[in-house]
Amino acid sequence: MSRLRIYGIARTRAFRAIWIAKELGIDYEHIPIEIGEAGAKKTEYLAVNPNGRLPAIDDDGFVLWESLAITLYLAKKHGIGRLYPATLEAEARTWQWSLWALNEVDRGVNIWSLHAVRLPPEDRNPDKLAEALKVLVAPLRVLDREFAERPYLLGDEFTVADLNVAAVISRAIEMDMPETPNVARWLRRCLERSAAREARRLRAESDAASPPDAIRLIARINRL
Numbered sequence: 670m671s672r673l674r675i676y677g678i679a680r681t682r683a684f685r686a687i688w689i690a691k692e693l694g695i696d697y698e699h700i701p702i703e704i705g706e707a708g709a710k711k712t713e714y715l716a717v718n719p720n721g722r723l724p725a726i727d728d729d730g731f732v733l734w735e736s737l738a739i740t741l742y743l744a745k746k747h748g749i750g751r752l753y754p755a756t757l758e759a760e761a762r763t764w765q766w767s768l769w770a771l772n773e774v775d776r777g778v779n780i781w782s783l784h785a786v787r788l789p790p791e792d793r794n795p796d797k798l799a800e801a802l803k804v805l806v807a808p809l810r811v812l813d814r815e816f817a818e819r820p821y822l823l824g825d826e827f828t829v830a831d832l833n834v835a836a837v838i839s840r841a842i843e844m845d846m847p848e849t850p851n852v853a854r855w856l857r858r859c860l861e862r863s864a865a866r867e868a869r870r871l872r873a874e875s876d877a878a879s880p881p882d883a884i885r886l887i888a889r890i891n892r893l
């Protein structure tokens with residue numbers, strides 16, 4: 670029987686696809702393609718994702734790329750009424766937060782994480798770090814206000830809306846967030862779920878196995 674295939678080393682945005690697969694209990698095959706010429710820009714992978722970026726999935730012949738399209742697709746296929754909302758309005762709210770996460774915070778968090786934690790200290794750029802923090806202030810305040818009203822984005826339960834936003838900002842778990850304490854608490858709650866812990870363990874292993882040059886390549890290829 671064919672299985673879901675998830676392409677992309679766990680250190681990349683493939684983390685998001687791995688997390689949702691674990692939340693939904695889907696049996697999957699992980700193909701840990703590396704970024705750039707070492708993997709994602711090779712002809713075989715370009716046939717899966719012509720953008721040469723990670724992640725992508727192949728679900729029994731249905732190929733899909735864009736990490737949050739993947740999480741939404743899998744949650745809707747396997748988790749309606751559970752991880753995926755059952756009403757049109759809640760579904761639209763899920764899209765709202767998912768697009769918001771990509772447009773408002775994805776790049777800032779990645780720049781912060783590279784220049785605060787992941788790059789070798791001599792390669793970190795304090796100006797880029799400061800700029801990333803500045804860009805993140807307003808959207809994180811918007812997110813913080815949500816959790817004054819409810820524990821999760823759609824109400825009382827964790828859904829794919831939380832997973833998408835928490836996955837995008839997951840590397841900010843090590844960021845000091847004194848001005849947005851609700852975000853800090855919600856992020857910890859999301860990332861402490863057992864599926865998230867397993868996905869984070871895979872990502873941490875993949876981070877640990879990445880030499881400094883691989884991290885430099887990430888910063889260079891992604892212009893971060």
Ligand SMILES: N[C@@H](CCC(=O)N[C@@H](CS)C(=O)NCC(=O)O)C(=O)O
Binds near residue numbers: 680681724
């Ligand atoms: N919006 C895309 C971004 C994908 C992306 O940029 N992935 C990175 C790895 S996390 C990548 O493949 N970078 C290498 C490159 O751009 O060549 C998504 O969310 O899937």
